[in-house]
Amino acid sequence: MTRAELLADDPLWLILIKAVVLLLIGPLMTMFMVIFERKVVAWMQHRPGPNRVGPWGLLQSIADAIKLPFKEQIIPTTADRKVYFLAPIVSVIPSFLAFSVIPFGPQVSIFGEQTVLQLVDLPVGALVILACSSLGVYGIVLAGWASGSAYPLLGGLRSAAQVISYEIAMGLSIVGVILYSHSLSTGDIVDAQRDGWYFYLLIPSFVIYLISMVGETNRAPFDLPEAESELVGGFHTEYSSMKFAMFFLAEYTNMVIVSMFATTLFLGGYMAPWPISLIGDNYLNTGWWPVLWFMGKTMLLLFVFVWLRGTLPRMRYDQFMRLGWKVLVPVSLVWIVVIAGIRAFRNEPNISTSQILVFGGVALLVLIAVAMLIPDKRARAEDEYLVPVTGGGHPVPPLDLEVPKPPKRRSLSEAKVARKPAAVPAGQSTSDTPDKESE
């Protein structure tokens, strides 16, 4: 039986069990990620990290989760109350819904019922995840707008522009995977990676996906919507108590979702990694074992998130948008054209591989020739930035200004050769002591 047929047979109680488990994954992973992130970043910065609550600080996130509901909820008087109330709910629901199409494992038996570790295997599974991550933007924009305050509005706008820009790069990087797997269903994409995982077959797609998944979730070094040095807290500045907790939950759940989606698309999903898959005639690829490999790969990607946050400084907004629109989008479009072309020509019986290579080489030469004809305006545009743009009669020093050396230091450094440490015998005053001058 196929995955879809197995899932269609699920009785209602099994669907309910799966839904409740999926609902629990989000908060549990968030609580785990809070302590994991704080500990790892602390070690990278040579600090102990949280170590007061529970053994080795492990209960810190549970303490946080208990604390949040007991905090006072403050609604600013300028807020649009209905939308202000709706925004956190709108933000958190799509992040939970995205779990529904993630394949956690192959066929297993739960209480004697044969099923697959996945809620639904839709023929448009990948689109469901993309749709959910797009819907989450509504929560962010509405939160920023409804707060009736300057900083949340700016943070919400920035965040929306950022998420939709990187959504495009993310969506285009997936096209390569679909070309190879012939399916949008997440279960089929994992099955198609039996002969080789896509992260090395489609390296450019994988790299673009990794970059855009960090931009998509507003994480460092792309955490511009929450740039605390510019925007206080971003779109959730005016939120407190459980409403803030909902945004927090949505952000971390989205991180888990994009990591799980990356695992599904590029890292072979729930399949065991290479040396382990050889043990015992593929025994470790059956039953409940694959959940372990799936979670392991997800953890690896979540560690990458923390690693980036611990090492990289935040980007400037214009640099960030330039990376998204002028680098990631054209590179993914060209890459799609290249792999679509290679696949189409390879399937033609009367065209050989050498002909493809010659044709590709000619096309590349033409491209390089065209690129050389385009005048290079970039350098001049960069120079304009160096000119101090003050205007309005402010004194601007000339660009070729040579700063003169401070005279005092020069005289001291020249005099250094001649100077000798004064040898003052005890109890005897020299010529430049104050008591001599006072005479």
Add this chain to the structure above:
Amino acid sequence: MVSTLWSNAVALAQQPPSPVQPIQPPSGPSELGSYLPIVILFVLAAAFAIFSVLLGPMVGPQRKNRAKTEAYECGIEPSPQPVIGGGRVPVAYYLTAMLFILFDIEMVFLYPFAVSADALGLFGLVEIFLFIATVGFAYAYVWRRGGLDWN
């Protein structure tokens, strides 16, 4: 050889492709029935979110004062907003939103092509080249006019 390829492609583009296999519709009991678990998950998630948001004011303290309920502005009097929920928005954001729609639709059209690329063969390849080139012109225009620059 290039010319043979080109004429090949043109010929393929001119005649309707006969050998395209129809894409098989997904086999399942009923189309909408397979979405039922998502609806269940949606209901559970919505219940969880609404319950959590309502829990805050129920168990948390309520000690309001005027300074607390003012909009945050680093301790000074907040600058007045023209309309409730903020005023004007920089036009660059609208441009980004329009570009997003353009490219999102391009992306959505690329997905069906990618699913059935092998069945469509060279005909599909030429068609998708033309499609990407069409959007590419708009993209080059926006780039050239500085629509992608942020200052």
